[in-house]
Amino acid sequence: MRHIALALLLILAGPGCALIEGAAPARTEPEPSPSAAERARAEVLYREGVRALNPPRGGTPDPDRAARLIAEAAHLGNADAQMLLAASHLYRPDGSRDTAAAIPWLERAAMQGHDEAQYRLARLIEAGDGTRRExxxxxxxxxxxxxxxxxxxxxxxxxxxxxxxxxxxxxxxxxxxxxxxxxxxxxxxxxxxxxxxxxxxxxxxxxxxxxxxxERARGPVPAIDRPLVRFVQSVLAGTAFDPGPVDGQDGPRTRAALAAFAQREAIAGASPYAPAMIERLRAQAR
Known part of the structure; x- marks a missing residue:
């Protein structure tokens, strides 16, 4: 179910569909991982939503019910439902799009390891479409x-x-x-x-x-991974702080460069890969 058919996206993006109003809550810190019960419930809701759109032979599609079920699954943390909700903002029958509304859902699905959401999010960030270009x-x-x-x-x-x-x-x-x-x-x-x-x-x-x-990864994005380390090394390589080879391998040399950067930027008490540190490095890279 990872690769969603265009017809499904257009149905979910239809006029008056509940998914269009499914805004992701703003967050200033990482989203808590769904509990096992929430994941199970979200999976059931998602499957029921897809079935409501594609009922067994002889059944009648119910887009409104599908929209409600998929939106609820997305809020409970189902990554496929979150990707669908993002797509409903990106692909509308009239050709319009609301990338700013889609991005929070893409981010939530991407953090859970949904590769399509990660790719779409990267495209929007690269282009500065609905967000800062970075x-x-x-x-x-x-x-x-x-x-x-x-x-x-x-x-x-x-x-x-x-x-x-x-x-x-x-x-x-x-x-x-x-x-x-x-x-x-x-x-x-x-x-x-x-x-x-x-x-x-x-x-x-x-x-x-x-x-x-x-370089293979599965599942949710960890607090420190190769892409994040490579980003840090790439940014620091353009400063006075030498992180060593830009290879995505976290080590003493990279940590020392981070510590020196934190001292220069007066980021007190932050761990090397803390959000405050990453935000400052993102600003450095712009």
Missing amino acids: PAWAAVWFQRAAERGSSEAQFALGLMQIVGAGTTRDEAEALARLRLAERGGVAAATRYREALRRRVDPATAEAAWTRVQR
């Missing part, structure tokens, strides 16, 4: 989606790494990502991969290929 922060979400199997995200991140847009330039790693994107069916990746292959040393390319293939 290529460096978009790269974080592209990598998270890529590590969870999104070929489109691998392609997008690879292109960013070719030119060093939003992240440190790394042609060998970009080549590896383009190879994975091509394997995943992204036709446009072939042209870029063939052009880039001639510029990358074969041994370096093979090492990057081995490394990128191992």
Whole structure:
């Protein structure tokens, strides 16, 4: 059910549909994880909602009931329902869209590890569509989606790494990502991969290929992950504080650079990857 049919999205986005009014609550701190009971209840509601739209043969679709059920599932923490709710704001029958309303739902689904939500969120952040334009922060979400199997995200991140847009330039790693994107069916990746292959040393390319293939993630986004560490290293690499290689590996050198940055910015008492620290680094990257 991850890849939602366009017809389903258009039904959910129809005039008067309850999903259009399903605003995500504003949050200033991470959302608490749903309890096991809430997850189970949300899954039941989501499935009932989809069934209301696609009833067994002979049944009559009930879009309004589906909208209510899916909205309730989204509020209880179902990532697929949250993605649907976001899509109802992004894809409307009249061609209009409300990206600002969609983004909070994309963020909630993305934090739970929904790769499509992560990719869509990255696209909006990269373009500054409904939110501040932040290529460096978009790269974080592209990598998270890529590590969870999104070929489109691998392609997008690879292109960013070719030119060093939003992240440190790394042609060998970009080549590896383009190879994975091509394997995943992204036709446009072939042209870029063939052009880039001639510029990358074969041994370096093979090492990057081995490394990128191992970068796999599942489930909710942890407090510290490779994409976040890589973001921190990329930003700090452009300052006076040397974090070491931009490889997504958290270590003493990166921590020391973070501590020095925190001292310069007068961020007292914050842990190295605390939200206040990340926000300041995001501001640094803009």
